[in-house]
């Protein structure tokens with residue numbers, strides 16, 4: 001399914017949005033984060049896949065590979081720690097804390113009795129747990145029924161206390177809010193809701209680093225045009241898409257690329273928001289193999305950025321994501337093999353779905369001259385699931401990747 005968003009316009013980045021998220025603040029976030037020992041050193045790879053581009057009939061396909069961002073396995077490592085830094089700075093303004101010292105855990109004594117809590121479908125909770133452990137505060141993570149045991153184990157290994165509920169993601173968000181109110185804990189969520197915006201804004205701002213790195217890797221000097229015609233962004237609550245789109249919109253103004261948001265058909269809250277013209281709920285079961293995208297409710301704050309900037313909203317089936325995982329892992333047509341988890345592969349899956357249907361592809365403005373950027377937002381964050389779906393372990397794909405790189 002696809003809808004063209006008539007509310008998206010080509011114009012300069014509005015001042016009222018710049019007050020919320022900006023390139024300047026994204027740069028500050030990245031500078032702080034570069035001192036966090038849970039991030040791998042350097043930029044994540046920007047991989048060119050000419051073979052896959054040719055088979056999809058486009059001019060260029062670049063994959064920003066966030067699987068290499070951190071041992072935590074996903075781009076979410078850019079969000080939670082930054083939100084925690086900014087939260088602690090706001091809590092103790094009189095102390096004028098140094099963010100770098102905070103990240104290094106040198107204020108652990110101050111934070112000993114401070115507890116953060118969040119619901120998660122896996123990756124945000126893992127990043128928050130790791131950040132809390134580095135900074136020296138406590139962390140409680142609320143998991144819904146469909147979060148796999150291996151994802152729970154990975155979060156618990158970062159030192160968080162786990163609370164399991166029987167309901168779905170949205171109910172876990174409500175439970176986290178309830179527990180926080182009852183215990184005096186602070187919610188550090190990647191989604192916004194009525195009266196709760198600053199922290200999810202800081203999370204989204206952290207994701208702007210992805211766009212900043214891509215432009216640096218492509219040597220795009222200020223004033224030069226965007227090297228991409230299209231950017232495909234997978235959507236859960238909309239935070240990733242808002243963080244990346246806002247950066248590129250501010251940078252390129254009316255010359256920004258087309259943004260395409262891709263969601264699972266069962267968790268289509270952003271697609272529904274586009275149809276209804278306001279933050280909306282998903283119509284499906286909200287249960288998808290794309291665990292990170294299995295969100296039933298749009299983040300209203302993210303929607304403020306997406307509504308005026310995303311040109312196309314589309315949904316895909318679980319099988320489309322699995323096919324894309326295979327394609328990326330295969331390294332066919334001379335391409336480098338890439339480990340993309342279920343949600344990580346969704347951008348490529350959306351592109352392939354559109355290219356297989358000429359009318360939809362044309363509606364999205366894709367043609368043989370298109371230069372497309374996708375973001376592989378996670379590696380094998382659930383390794384057992386990955387092996388089941390791809391038929392090969394992530395380690396084996398990574399070994400083929402290393403051999404390809406060493407050629």
Ligand SMILES: Cc1ncc(COP(=O)(O)O)c(C=O)c1O
Nearest residue numbers: 123236237238239240292377378
């Ligand atoms: C791997 C992965 N990709 C994409 C997303 C979507 O991000 P958002 O919920 O900010 O839209 C998530 C969310 O958890 C995720 O884990």
